[in-house]
Amino acid sequence: MKILHTADWHIGKKLHKHSLQPDFDLFIDWLCNCISENEVKVLLVSGDVFDLANPSSEARQQYFKALMKLKRLDCKIILTGGNHDSPTMLNAPQEVLRELDIHIIGGLPNELSECIVPIKNDKNENEILVAALPYLRDADLRTASQGNSYEDRLEALRKGIQQTFLDTAEICKSQFPEIPTIAMGHLFAAGAETSESERDIQIGNQAAFNALQFGDYYNYIALGHIHKPQRVNAATPTFYSGSPIPLSFSERTNKNRILLLDTETGWEPKSIEIPSFRELLKITGTLEKLQQKLMELQAREGLASLIEIEMQEDNFDANKIYELDQLVDNFKVEGYEIVKHRASFENKISGSGELYEEKQQLEDLQPLDVFQKLVDKQEEDEETRKELMSAFNEILEEVHQSKKA
Incomplete structure (x- = not known):
């Protein structure tokens, strides 16, 4: 099964008041061709779908048009919210889109099991699981309020993130034993290179999460938030796909890409460079x-x-x-x-x-x-x-x- 990993679309982004709407439209057209040519069955979008929590009507229209273009390819779409996104806004059409095989996880649900999306093969058997975890806010990490000092709170945040991924792994293990699992996440992993267009996350990045704490259960971890494509040091293949288009002048030298997984050959992704639509x-x-x-x-x-x-x-x-x-x-x-x-x-x-x-x-x-x-x-x-x-x-x-x- 072929799975495509992308993130940080930032629909509605303006660069010095200049709209990047045409750039995103060209990316989606290119992405549709890429999905068709590679016979991709699952598309993962790891957070920051929009640039603003309350996007304009034009940005929302562009979002739904993109989803409909992608859906015509008979590809399952799993999309999670990032720190730029409003969970409520993303989740609003959740039930309608699910009927189209588009799964939206805007914010962490009350039941963690709702983040688990089984992917079936042609025989209608569960072949892969996707643990679609969105950006984890302080309110989601109940341990974050514990401790008296600033350092205590930072450590509580790290432990809260770690525990969420471990608890999700345990649900997958108990409910779907021996099924390969991909985790999605939107966070700042320690050591990742950032750019000027990325908002601080988890208290100004000081609560940088050590990716080794993801554990060794997942087969692949598809991350979002960092716009520069890069691999993260972890027990299993862990990657930031990066943003599909440059979102600031500091990103003008980035080699924008998407990542393609072929589960028949392993869990190391193939990097496919996105053409430059604008210099x-x-x-x-x-x-x-x-x-x-x-x-x-x-x-x-x-x-x-x-x-x-x-x-x-x-x-x-x-x-x-x-x-x-x-x-x-x-x-x-x-x-x-x-x-x-x-x-x-x-x-x-x-x-x-x-x-x-x-x-x-x-x-x-x-x-x-x-x-x-x-x-x-x-x-x-x-x-x-x-x-x-x-x-x-x-x-x-x-x-x-x-x-x-």
């Missing part, structure tokens, strides 16, 4: 280098490449900030879009609060005096200083007029 570019350098790099870009087709720009200069220069803004505003190359830009300076300007002696209170000073101090710190010629002060006076006058209105 994320991070361009850094001086203003001059940024201008040069942007001019070298060649027009391209398909989804627009998203660009993050950082201007790096030695000394603060207000004119260069203005020129950077103009560079971004006037940038027009087909197939590219600048979604974020910023400036950084090696020799940082002092903040306004640092320009005065400690005995002076900033609120006692006039705005014009504060700005004059800031201008005096700049390496500008006299004409530029006068222009800056004149511009500030105009702004100040507009503020005063608006207050009188």
Whole structure:
């Protein structure tokens, strides 16, 4: 039997306010082809289906369209909730979807046995079990409230996670003896590499769970939450499939993939790389280098490449900030879009609060005096200083007029 493991879809995700909806649609189309070509019978989605607990109507519509596309392939779908997901929202259509052989476990149910999903073969015999455990919240781990100190609580969380997986293994062992079992989980395993788009989980990742505590009962453990594909050190094959598309610029070099299991050949998964639907570019350098790099870009087709720009200069220069803004505003190359830009300076300007002696209170000073101090710190010629002060006076006058209105 062939089983496919994916996770962290984050439907509804926006990267610097830029929707990744078309990226996900292309992934689902590719995934459908992959399932069909490899004759996959079971699809596992290990948490973080949505990016927000209360997703938009567009995100929900995209979710149901994806499920219907996948269902047409006659593939059983097992989907669990992650820390981004609302258990209530995911579970709402649970009974309806189950009739379509789509199993949703949004949050940990009162009866742990409800997480066990038997997979039958062509002879209608139980061939494999899936222990579909969602993200485990503090309320699910009753031991988490025990202990007086912060360290006690962290240790209680680890033990609670461990006990949940061990109890689930015991149910599988007693109710379905000698049936191979796959566990699904959504958590942070100790040693896993994270990215900037991953929210802290289990008290800021400090309660990192040692994957050796999963035990040795499961044949394979399909994890979600970490977006970078990787193997975890455990007693049995334990993998993060990673997210199918880059969700931040820190993930732009990830080799996004899905994992394919063939139980006839063993429990080591085959990694299938997902094609890149969109390029994320991070361009850094001086203003001059940024201008040069942007001019070298060649027009391209398909989804627009998203660009993050950082201007790096030695000394603060207000004119260069203005020129950077103009560079971004006037940038027009087909197939590219600048979604974020910023400036950084090696020799940082002092903040306004640092320009005065400690005995002076900033609120006692006039705005014009504060700005004059800031201008005096700049390496500008006299004409530029006068222009800056004149511009500030105009702004100040507009503020005063608006207050009188």
